[in-house]
Amino acid sequence: MSVAKAPSKAGSSKDTQWTQSVCKMCLAGCGIKVKTEEGVVTKIEGDPSNPDNYEKLCGKGNAGLMRLYDPHRVKAPMIRTNPDKGPGVDPKWKEISWDEAMDIVGKKLKAIREDDPRKLVCAVSDFQRIHLWAWPAAFGSPHYFTTVGQYCGAAYHPINGILDGSFACINDYDYCDYWIQIGCGDGFSSHLHLSGSATRMADARVKRGMKVVYVEPRMSAGAAKADEWIPILPGTDRAFVMGMIYVMVYELKKYDAEFLKTKTNAPYLIGPDGHYVRDKNTGKPLVWDEGANKARTFDDMYGDSKQFALEGKYKVEGVECRPGFEIFKEILKDNTPDKMSKVCTVPSDTIRRIAKEYVEAAKIGSTIMLDGKEYPYRPAAVNYYRGALAHIDGAIDNIAYKMLNILIGNIDVPGGHLGVPMDHRGLWVEPGPDGMIKPQPHMLHPPYPLKNPPDSYQLMEWFPLGVDAGHMSLESILEPAKFGHSYEPEAMLIYHSNPMWNMPATSLVQEVFKKMKFIIAIDVIVNESTEWADIILPDHSYLESTLMVCLEPPVVTGHALRQPAVNPLYNSRDAGDILTDIAERVGCLGNWNDILNFVLGLINRPELMLEPDKKYNHLEIMDRVAKCVYGDDKGLDWFRKHGHAVRIRTPEEVYLPYGENRIPFYFGIMLEEAEKVKKLMAETKIEWDVSAYQPLPIWRETALFTDNLDYDLFAICFKSAIVNFSESTSIPWIGEIVDKTPDNSGVWINPVTAQAKGIKDGDEIIIESAADKILGIARLTHEVHPDVLAISNAISRFAEHSGVQRRMGTHFNKLLPTGLKWTDMCTGALETTVRVKVRKA
Amino acid sequence: MVKVRITALSEVRELVGWSTKEVDFNGETVKDLFASVYTSKGVCLNEVLTEGESLKPGYFLILNGRRLDYHALLQKELKDGDHLAAMELLRIVGGG
Secondary structure, three states, X not given: OOOOXXXXXXXXXXXXXXXXXXXXXXXXOOEEEEEEEOOEEEEEEEOOOOOOOOOOOOHHHHOHHHHHOOOOEOOOOXXXXXXXOOOOOOOOEXXXXXXXXXXXXXXXXHHHHHHOHHHEEEXXXXXXXXXXXXXXXXXXXXXXXXXXXXXXXXXXXHHHHHHHOXXXXXXXXXXXXXXXXXXXXXXXXXXXXXXXXXXHHHXXXXXXXXXXXXXXXXXXXXXXHOOEEEOOOOOOHHHHHHHHHHHHHHXXXXXXXXXXXXXXXXXXXXXXXXXXXXXXXXXXXXXXXXXXXXXXXXXXXXXXXXXXXXOOOEEEXXXXXXXXXXXXXXXXXXXXXXXXXXXXXXXXXXXHHHHHHHHHHOOOOOEEEEOOEEEEOXXXXXXXXXXXXXXXXXXXXXXXXXXXXXXXXXXXXXXXXXEEOOOOOXXXXXXXXXXXXXXXXXXXXXXXXXXXXXXXXXXXXXXXXXXXXXXXXXXXXXXXXXXXXXXXXXXXXXXXXOHHHHOOOHHHHXXXXXXXXXXXXXXXXXXXXXXHOOEEEEEOOHHHOXXXXXXXXXXXXXXXXXXXXXXXXXXXXXXXXXXHHHHHHHOOHHHHHHHHHHHOOHHHOHHHOOOOOOOOOHHHHHHHHHHHHHOOOOOHHHHHHHOEOOEEOOHHHHOOOOOOOEEOOOOXXXXXXXXXXXXXXXXXXXXXXOOOOOOOOOOOOOHHHHOOOOOOEEEEEEOOOOOXXXXXXXXXXXXXXXXXXXXXXXXXXXXXXXXXXXXXXOOEEEEEOOOOEEEEEEEEOOOEOOOEEEEEHHHOEOOOOOOOOOOEOOOXXXXXXXXXXXXXXXXXXXXXXXXXXXXXX | OEEXXXXXXXXXXXXXXXXXXXXXXXXXXXXXXXHHOEOOOOOEHHHHHEEOOEEOXXXXXXXXXXXXXXXXXXXXEOOOOOEEEEEEOOOOOOOO
């Protein structure tokens, strides 16, 4: 293998060099140091100077050098010579030159763009280069053909943005003493910046004695280390939480009333139509002043918000109305712990005990001094992610978990539940109407205007609070008339994405791929999707490329520079440059530069903006990004020398970001958007349920509990810390760990359940849903709920021609159905639990 | 008088016929600015960017790097060195 000479770095010896850079073995972007000896990368370590992860680095990060030297990397542009496509069909790749490849791609895409740019379907998912997600927009394609969002953050990000302008959220590692974790792996196995978070979690528990309560259907890595694991039926976490809230409000009568009155809209009077009751003269929302015994506007200078009523029924100018809190109390009457226990299978005594422990740990009314400033102090919080809200009613799930936090007044205060920004810009806090913070449900892109019929296959025009429902593309593409699409797709562009693997209903995904006349892929290696490509264009590995990186930092802010530890080993190009080249060839370079100006923030510095008709390489663009954020003296050269500008966020930046703006207790935006969608969809013949838009959390059963009842078990999937996506397992070190970890040795099934079905440990089993069936190996363990089968994504690999060992092929996503019935009609989230039955093969 | 820079991006650039303009401006608000700036064909910006009381669907305005609500922006007083950008962005990126 020929290896290029490594660049020289300060502090390195003659033959050994260390390069500061950023990991890309998952999306987080931990700081790393890469050791090269005589031009060969021999070790990767955590960067001790980067406060995001200090010197910690997970197994994936350590194994990154194996991706660099992976013999199965795409080493040059390749063209398919076998016209047949399908599972197991050999593409018979042939190497071609870049000129030849780009000529073919340019001509094909130019013709499509001139005909109708909507005929190009794009699957773009490189999370460290989110700016490249905008390329389809420059081309004119509105599509998003992947389920990365629906599988995790669709019901997460919009509600976070509405609450406090955050993209993600996390409990306060520094001050929390009682941490409830529902359906996620923060601090243990996944989600926000794992290496640093695991350190912070460990510190909080060892140094401060923080208690962790884990609510999950299986004993995950985190649950195994927690103080308490509470097994729960999948998709019912909200019922558990509603039961807890009932206990707090009705039995213990403990919640932060002052916070609700002064920092939220809980006291705003709500009329029978669900909207604020407003002052006739000013149009401002009214509250009921208990001291004066009259209604007044929320900001009346003579009012004292501590006197605002949270409970009661009132009549204001002939209108019957109640504070939002009173309405929620009415809803709660139906959510007793005994009733919720029957839904979620957690004993009612446990629900009561956890509620009591939680509210007592919150120390309601206490304060803390930080950097000379006094803050409310609420050292208890609930953290959650995909497992808790990737469900049909995902938006309602998220609001319920927020409510458990809001009720103890812990939003963005020390010890509590903190907003996490999308990047260095911090939370998006702006004053909104009615004394409230401005809702920010759309951080990834501006909302698509409501439109009928929709342009996008993912129906984004019908989900005004949604994140692109990529899985809906399957029906849209296979049955175009169903949602009014008047055109057929012709080509697909896949960039660092694997829709064949990450989408539900795999057999339908294959049908979509078969419909494409031309598939272009940009990636480092071949995966389940790119083996269907007509042309593959090789991207540099992260150890060969340059990028300013900043994404979802839970406790830090600032960029770190990904920079090459070695020169490119093969005939690859930077993906940004490839896309710019295609943009020029198809005639949308001006659009591309305009959009980059916006998404990269160059618009903040007009003199740094890209000119419309000039071609820039990725180094020039990254240099401008660096200067735009940090000043003219801190361009790429500065970052090459210093590595990063990452620092811990100050208390002033983290706590109480919403200032004098109230945050929602009553999510009125839900009703406003529901009314718009209802009006629009009345023009169609499509039955469109808007009941998922709820301003307050409720418990109700969804199709998961009412349909396919002859399938007696619930299947869930999970991700190990050692695995990112399917291709991770093709790395020998990771593969070895996967093979030797019991988590990944088969399908988890409770011995009691297995015995009833005559299944023994190690048996080959057939798992069948209403959508499809898969084969697996039974692994009997008491560490899973008796009604649940749990399947690791590490055993899901099924690529045939990437030159790597298939790992079991127990591909969970094949079991998932698709369609509106399995979609959160508010956010577009996909239901990721599925009813199944199991038998011995 | 204040000096304001106005930039047209994407479809708006094609509509107005120029990329960027430095404007010596006697008015006070964005509304005044729109009334005093013209496309290369001599059409007032108010006419090409708005429909009735609103911006055309899919268009938005960015003042000094921050996207602002049109109605709030219309009344905003401009100061020397301000940079206003207008662009059409029906779909910018997808996913989550």
